Amino acid sequence: MSEPPGLRTFPGYTEDEGLDLGHLSATAVGAIVQRIADGSAALFADVAASVGYCSKPVRLVGSSHTVDGRTGEIVGSFSSDGAPLGVVYRPCGNRRADVCAACSRVYARDTFAMVRAGLLGGKTVPQEVASNPLVFATLTAPSFGYVHGVRATGGHPTGGRCRPRDTANRCEHGRPVGCMTVHTDDDPAVGGPLCVDCYDWASAVVWQWWAPELWRRFTITLRRSLASRLGVSESRLKGRASVQFAKVAEFQARGLVHFHALVRLDGPGGAGSRAPLDGGTLADLIREAAGSVSFVAPPVDGADVSRRLAFGAQLDARTVRTGLPADDDDDDSLRAEQVAGYLAKYATKSTGTDPASPRPHLTRLAHTCRAFAQRAASSDPAGDHEAADDASEQGRPSPYALLGKWAHMLGFRGHFSTKSRRYSVTLGRLRRARHRYRQVTANAARNGVALDTRDLEARLLADDETTLVIGSWSFQGSGWTNAGDKALADAAAARAREYARWRAEGKSTSNR
Ligand SMILES: [Zn+2]
Ligand SMILES: [Zn+2]
Ligand SMILES: [Zn+2]
Incomplete structure (x- = not known):
């Protein structure tokens, strides 16, 4: 034993x-x-x-006073002179595990708490939210050419052959169109194209640059089709239902992002109010909307073409909760806790570009970003006949001018984790609550009194501030x-x- x-x-x-x-x-x-x-x-x-x-904490010098907002009385003062080591240290707060492992864990925990509260209630979100229909959707990038990958076989997620094809079949560059290798995750070839000349690097980067726009159009389309399904105009939708979501962007091995989103359907009264449709119908609407969204991206310069962009055909919308009264929890279904965990984990992932041993295809994508930014900068809109037709476009900076600045993100300029306004508590409020918790425990310890735990969480998360902190701080370094x-x-x-x-x-x- x-x-x-x-x-x-x-x-x-x-x-x-x-x-x-x-x-x-x-x-x-x-x-x-x-x-x-x-x-x-x-x-x-x-x-x-x-x-x-x-x-990599941030170092601050200066002082602050805590003032009671009702009486104007100074209830506490704090100065970096009195701080241990003579300077105030604050955590860097970086999301990415490869930049700061410690802060990225805090970020993951907060993301988990934020997502979970939107699923099950708590942290200012009503408990009744746990009966609102819920769908877990994954929106992917389309294919820009065949890539090496870790493949499933016989029910296992790994161990399958990469792309079994007749080895005699070659592309126009004389390279095989198949690959019989069984790749593992740490293989640097994974995510890279079978033929570097067949692969459409340019479209891959342009897609990534506009991915946030595609997502924005998806949410508009979803609300529109929800309204038409309910037989109301878009302006009247609020009186019947609203769609709330939490989403994260996750980099795939090929260097393009996927969007993972939890989509919740609320009734007219917001979180916890009875939704007019069930989760299965919501999943159908999501699939329809994601499949129909497109955007025509302008060319990079006069020598380039415009491209119609869309999400990939590989689209997943799974009902986590139907929201129906007789919703039997079958064991195969995704658990709310489980999806909150996925989102929190994805939110701290980086691009996978390890500066010590960069994967060749990720390096090439970053290079394509920089090359496009240069082309955009050097293309003269006035000399470009197409652009010159539209007077309003003249003299405006190219939408690709900033691509170079986002080369380290392989052209992805969106936020890694976002939520709609009424999905759940904000990350900022969770951070503030943690800061207040540190203050009240420190005060209790200093004054030798017991920590009052009654309604502690509600007090920490409360928005009404009766005390003000007035201070002047300057950045000393990081x-x-x-x-x-x-x-x-x-x-x-x-x-x-x-x-x-x-x-x-x-x-x-x-x-x-
Ligand atoms: Zn940090
Ligand atoms: Zn392969
Ligand atoms: Zn080829």
Whole structure:
């Protein structure tokens, strides 16, 4: 008999267990020794913990006063002079796991809480929302040529051959149109085209550049077809129903984004009010809208063509909740918690361009972005006859002029996670609540009083502010000020991640 998981001890979680610092530079070692010698090591540990072991925190100097809005009385003052280490550190807050692992975990947790509240209620969203129809939709990019990929076989997501075809079949460049390899995820060829000359790099980049526009048109079309389904004009739709969504963009191996969206149908009273249609009908409307949306993208310059852009044929709209009274939870159906987890995970993913070993096809896409931006900048609208026909277009900067700035995002300029206004609580409000929580716990500790937990969450999330914070802060810089601090913060963050994983594993074993 093995011991209960709750009683297992986390390896390396005792006070005297050292952190794994990996290979340290001589400067880092010197800086750590210095912290120990001048007695600031404990202060540093507190500061690092207060920013959640952010790997590149922002440093601020200045002061602020907390004022009671009703009486005008100053109830507290704070200055960076009084802060440990003489400067205020704030977490960088970066979404991407490859930029700051610690902050991206906070971002993922907030995204999860935001998405979950929109599904099941809580955090200012009424509980009744849990009976509104819900669809999980994935809108993809179309194909711009055959690419290598990890394929499924016999019910397994991997192990299948890439693209089994007669090896004698060649494209016009003499390259095989098939590939018999069984690729794995870490294979740099995955996502890259079978033939670099057949692949339509230009259209792929133009599609990605306009993907946010396609999404915008999709939401308009969906609302329009919902109105017509209900037999009301668009302006009257509000009186019958509204569509709310949370969406994230996820980069695929080929370097193009997919949109994953949770679409919820509310009744006239908003979240929790009875919807006039069920989830199955909503899924049909979503499929129709996504399939019919298109946009004609203007050419990059006089030598280019305009392109009609649309979403890919591979379109998925699954009903998570029908919203019908007799909605039996069958085991195959997606769970609300599960989809919230997917969205949170996708939201922290990067483009997959590892600067140390860039995948050739992603490098090529980024290069195409820069080349287009250059062409857009050097094309003279006045000398271009097509453009000159339309006087209003004259002298206006090309829509592709900024493509170069987004080359590192492979031309995707949209937000990674967005939600409609009334889907759920905002990420900003969750962040503010966390900040207030830190303040009230610090106050309770300082004054030696017990933390009042009654309605604590509601108070933290409350929008009405009776106290004002007036301050003047200036940006001193970003990042830890020496290599030793950074090494310690990163090691502590890694240890915290291991601990979270270990705890999650323990939970799943104990559930068995
Ligand atoms: Zn950070
Ligand atoms: Zn292949
Ligand atoms: Zn070819």
